Amino acid sequence: MKAAELPTIVSTFRDIKDRAESHWRELRDNSKAVIMVGTATCGRAAGAMEVLKALRDEVKKRNLDCPVIEVGCMGHCYSEPNVTITKPGYPPICYAHVNPVIAERLIKEFILGDDPCLEFVLAAAEENDLVPSFSDFPRAQYEKKVVLKNCGQIDPQQIEHYIAHGGYAALSKALQMRPEDIIDEVKRSGLRGRGGAGFPTGQKWETCRYAAGRSKYIICNGDEGDPGAFMDRAIIESDPHSVLEGMIIAGYAVGARYGYIYVRAEYPLAVHRAEIALRQAQKLNLLGKNILGSDFSFDIKTFQGSGAFVCGEETALIESLEGKPGLPYNRPPYPATRGLNGKPTVINNVKTLASICHIIENGAEWFASIGTDGSKGTAVFALAGKVVNTGLAEVPMGTTLRQVIFDVGSGIPNGKRFKAVQIGGPSGGCLPESALDLPIDFDSLTDAGAMMGSGGMIVLDEDDCMVEIARYFLEFTQRESCGKCTFCRLGTKQMLEVLDEITKGKGRIEDIDMLMELAQDIKAGSLCGLGKTAPNPVLTTLRHFRDEYEAHILEGRCPALMCADLITYYIIPEKCERSCDACVGTCTVEAISPNKQRIKVIDQEKCVKCGTCLTACPPQYNAVIKVSPPSEVPAPKKGKTRK
Amino acid sequence: MKTVSLTIDGNKVTASEGDKVLWAALDNGIYIPNLCALRDAAEPAAACRLCFIEVEGCSKPVTACTEPVQEGMVVNTKGANALRLARTGFELLMASHPVDCAHCASNGVCELQIIARHLSIKLKSKRFRKLLRELPIDSSSPEFVYDPNKCVLCGRCVWICRERLGIGALGFAYRGFKRMVTTFGGEPIAESSCHGCDECVLACPTGALTLKDQHGGVSRAQRQKDPQPTAP
Numbered sequence: 063m064k065a066a067e068l069p070t071i072v073s074t075f076r077d078i079k080d081r082a083e084s085h086w087r088e089l090r091d092n093s094k095a096v097i098m099v100g101t102a103t104c105g106r107a108a109g110a111m112e113v114l115k116a117l118r119d120e121v122k123k124r125n126l127d128c129p130v131i132e133v134g135c136m137g138h139c140y141s142e143p144n145v146t147i148t149k150p151g152y153p154p155i156c157y158a159h160v161n162p163v164i165a166e167r168l169i170k171e172f173i174l175g176d177d178p179c180l181e182f183v184l185a186a187a188e189e190n191d192l193v194p195s196f197s198d199f200p201r202a203q204y205e206k207k208v209v210l211k212n213c214g215q216i217d218p219q220q221i222e223h224y225i226a227h228g229g230y231a232a233l234s235k236a237l238q239m240r241p242e243d244i245i246d247e248v249k250r251s252g253l254r255g256r257g258g259a260g261f262p263t264g265q266k267w268e269t270c271r272y273a274a275g276r277s278k279y280i281i282c283n284g285d286e287g288d289p290g291a292f293m294d295r296a297i298i299e300s301d302p303h304s305v306l307e308g309m310i311i312a313g314y315a316v317g318a319r320y321g322y323i324y325v326r327a328e329y330p331l332a333v334h335r336a337e338i339a340l341r342q343a344q345k346l347n348l349l350g351k352n353i354l355g356s357d358f359s360f361d362i363k364t365f366q367g368s369g370a371f372v373c374g375e376e377t378a379l380i381e382s383l384e385g386k387p388g389l390p391y392n393r394p395p396y397p398a399t400r401g402l403n404g405k406p407t408v409i410n411n412v413k414t415l416a417s418i419c420h421i422i423e424n425g426a427e428w429f430a431s432i433g434t435d436g437s438k439g440t441a442v443f444a445l446a447g448k449v450v451n452t453g454l455a456e457v458p459m460g461t462t463l464r465q466v467i468f469d470v471g472s473g474i475p476n477g478k479r480f481k482a483v484q485i486g487g488p489s490g491g492c493l494p495e496s497a498l499d500l501p502i503d504f505d506s507l508t509d510a511g512a513m514m515g516s517g518g519m520i521v522l523d524e525d526d527c528m529v530e531i532a533r534y535f536l537e538f539t540q541r542e543s544c545g546k547c548t549f550c551r552l553g554t555k556q557m558l559e560v561l562d563e564i565t566k567g568k569g570r571i572e573d574i575d576m577l578m579e580l581a582q583d584i585k586a587g588s589l590c591g592l593g594k595t596a597p598n599p600v601l602t603t604l605r606h607f608r609d610e611y612e613a614h615i616l617e618g619r620c621p622a623l624m625c626a627d628l629i630t631y632y633i634i635p636e637k638c639e640r641s642c643d644a645c646v647g648t649c650t651v652e653a654i655s656p657n658k659q660r661i662k663v664i665d666q667e668k669c670v671k672c673g674t675c676l677t678a679c680p681p682q683y684n685a686v687i688k689v690s691p692p693s694e695v696p697a698p699k700k701g702k703t704r705k
Numbered sequence: 706m707k708t709v710s711l712t713i714d715g716n717k718v719t720a721s722e723g724d725k726v727l728w729a730a731l732d733n734g735i736y737i738p739n740l741c742a743l744r745d746a747a748e749p750a751a752a753c754r755l756c757f758i759e760v761e762g763c764s765k766p767v768t769a770c771t772e773p774v775q776e777g778m779v780v781n782t783k784g785a786n787a788l789r790l791a792r793t794g795f796e797l798l799m800a801s802h803p804v805d806c807a808h809c810a811s812n813g814v815c816e817l818q819i820i821a822r823h824l825s826i827k828l829k830s831k832r833f834r835k836l837l838r839e840l841p842i843d844s845s846s847p848e849f850v851y852d853p854n855k856c857v858l859c860g861r862c863v864w865i866c867r868e869r870l871g872i873g874a875l876g877f878a879y880r881g882f883k884r885m886v887t888t889f890g891g892e893p894i895a896e897s898s899c900h901g902c903d904e905c906v907l908a909c910p911t912g913a914l915t916l917k918d919q920h921g922g923v924s925r926a927q928r929q930k931d932p933q934p935t936a937p
């Protein structure tokens with residue numbers, strides 16, 4: 063920036079910040095209570111919009127001066143809908159599993175009365191003497207919120223909230239720096255791309271900055287196609303400005319004029335909130351011509367992808383942005399030298415871009431002080447599967463898998479045993495118990511055969527069959543393969559065919575070697591990252607759970623009792639209660655009938671293995687079990703069954 | 706144009722700067738299996754994954770159709786790692802190809818036969834499951850027959866029809882295993898914008914597109930017009 067513009071930038075931003083702060087003070091600093099409802103997609107799925115309406119109706123009916131605002135996701139998705147009430151004289155209190163009835167009670171008893179309804183409390187947001195706070199949770203010891211800092215704390219639809227929380231200060235600061243110094247700062251921070259592969263962000267920006275060509279682009283990759291992953295969605299829905307700010311700074315650093323946020327159309331709320339954020343940023347001249355009075359101009363548009371997994375791959379994404387079918391092409395040239403419309407393009411993940419403002423604000427050294435030698439900063443995970451606290455977690459790189467699953471996630475529900483963690487989505491792998499003490503970073507996970515991926519973490523317990531899990535992921539990649547290159551189109555199909563046979567008990571022992579060889583070749587021979595990583599779930603399960611494959615093939619047995627073709631339902635006569643008919647009535651195909659002694663017996667010919675009887679059998683009897691291989695079922699005792 | 710010299714399988718050859726190794730090799734009579742490469746295409750499709758070569762100084766095999774020639778480069782087309790990938794790729798194609806050469810109009814000029822011979826592998830894969838698609842054959846065109854089951858998705862016909870001739874009767878549709886070459890909306894070729902120029906038939910390396918007259922066969926002479934240099 064030219065020296066003459068610096069005072070303009072400073073004073074323009076100071077005015078914006080002053081106004082935002084007084085807006086926030088008006089909301090929070092006086093004597094009234096404020097209610098915040100988490101209405102990101104996770105909240106909505108649990109009924110947050112009904113809760114929001116109930117709260118607003120109640121406030122209106124009673125004519126209360128009590129703002130009810132929408133906020134994003136706090137990460138405690140397991141306890142949605144979440145409502146946080148800040149009332150003078152009390153710490154901010156967060157409630158869990160709120161429904162319209164509880165909402166009404168909160169208004170009547172807490173807002174109007176003096177009863178904070180402790181029975182519904184999740185935790186207080188600050189330490190206090192009244193209720194346990196989030197910092198008392200075991201997870202607090204491991205969590206470090208950088209990218210998720212504002213999520214659930216501010217209204218994503220009000221730019222003033224973001225600015226009052228320190229937002230856009232990094233942009234103002236960046237505009238006073240030389241672009242090369244920004245790139246240097248990002249390089250020194252050690253930030254690596256959060257989209258999966260962990261490519262050094264500063265280096266990518268530098269390549270793009272010095273690539274020939276006058277028009278350049280910034281693309282935010284919010285495609286997020288991995289099953290079970292929802293970090294990027296939550297960030298765009300909960301704190302869209304942090305992503306915009308990162309993009310604008312990136313644009314200034316590499317010399318781009320336009321940016322695109324690529325979000326899948328299945329994320330309508332994320333698209334909606336990103337668009338609101340764009341309009342608000344434009345209004346304040348944080349986007350558009352001569353941002354904050356500088357000579358830098360930058361505009362951003364959203365683009366809705368149609369939800370193909372492969373469109374998250376950068377070259378396919380670019381094709382899709384150009385209006386062509388989303389098929390990957392050969393690299394090099396990398397997008398940083400030749401990308402969108404043939405122009406140098408930086409393409410970064412949502413979390414990568416959301417980290418930028420923190421690096422510019424707090425400095426490269428601060429960021430580099432978090433994490434491990436090779437992986438700096440924090441990792442954001444979407445915890446899903448057999449884990450108590452499903453939701454979002456942000457921890458410093460180097461935290462172990464055990465800490466994330468057992469301390470942050472509170473372990474496995476229903477007293478079951480941990481079996482594996484699937485990390486990195488369809489490109490990643492399944493790691494067993496012995497890998498739990500692995501510090502999470504890009505390199506250690508790759509060494510273990512998995513991959514950091516974008517942050518999906520699916521926890522598996524003793525009831526999950528590892529062959530079936532591998533088959534599930536392969537079915538996904540096979541379905542999502544664009545079909546352009548031979549290895550991915552036909553190789554993954556061959557692998558899927560073999561895995562299908564194994565889960566049906568029709569596998570051959572030679573198949574294991576064939577799978578391993580083919581997997582290696584698909585990794586080495588495929589055109590794009592989808593094929594190059596598709597075999598990982600199979601390779602890691604073969605490496606760590608080969609015994610399960612062998613049990614399926616050699617004994618026709620599914621150790622986890624999951625593969626329908628290899629199990630049989632059986633009612634233990636000694637446990638079956640004569641007077642109980644629970645299973646008989648629920649059986650969908652009338653395969654269960656009582657024998658002479660009124661002990662229930664399953665007709666295996668009729669049984670379709672739906673498992674309803676197992677759920678129906680009252681827990682005090684627990685007479686229905688699954689048996690594998692089916693031949694293990696004791697032969698029926700003599701004596702005819704009675705109709 | 707500047708020329709560069711490189712070594713391919715011990716032979717010193719020269720090529721124009723910016724050229725890809727595949728063309729440098731083929732122009733000098735060194736065969737590298739290939740199906741999807743088109744010399745005049747703006748960008749290599751790099752889709753068939755058969756043209757793997759080893760380059761001195763590179764730890765992994767690379768595709769010859771995307772690898773630019775470089776001064777002093779040493780290329781080995783017969784390295785074990787490259788051949789392993791080419792063989793697996795080819796076997797995968799053949800496992801999804803109805804192998805019925807005796808009744809196929811392209812018997813003798815089929816590039817799949819040439820590649821199999823070059824890689825010394827059988828046309829019928831033992832390693833992999835036979836996975837066929839069983840798609841209907843389109844014989845609506847007065848000129849030629851299109852059997853999508855024999856198509857290896859190299860894309861030559863699509864490129865010729867679309868890029869070179871600007872007709873665009875053929876294109877790719879569907880994803881993954883279902884990906885196929887077809888007309889707009891899957892209508893019969895006779896009802897599409899096809900002019901019946903037969904250029905696609907001449908470009909097809911397999912028996913997927915065959916002429917109706919002369920018993921469907923494309924003669925070797927006709928093949929010569931093909932943009933694709935084939936085997937020595």
Ligand SMILES: Cc1cc2nc3c(=O)[nH]c(=O)nc-3n(C[C@H](O)[C@H](O)[C@H](O)COP(=O)(O)O)c2cc1C
Nearest residue numbers: 255256257283286287374375376410411414591592
């Ligand atoms: C099949 C496939 C899917 C991908 N999906 C995503 C995605 O959903 N989001 C993402 O940010 N990157 C995804 N990537 C990685 C991108 O290609 C690219 O590396 C990334 O966006 C670069 O951003 P980063 O440097 O910030 O990580 C995917 C890659 C592959 C091969």
Ligand code: FES
Nearest residue numbers: 751753754756770
């Ligand atoms: S010729 Fe190189 S990939 Fe097809």
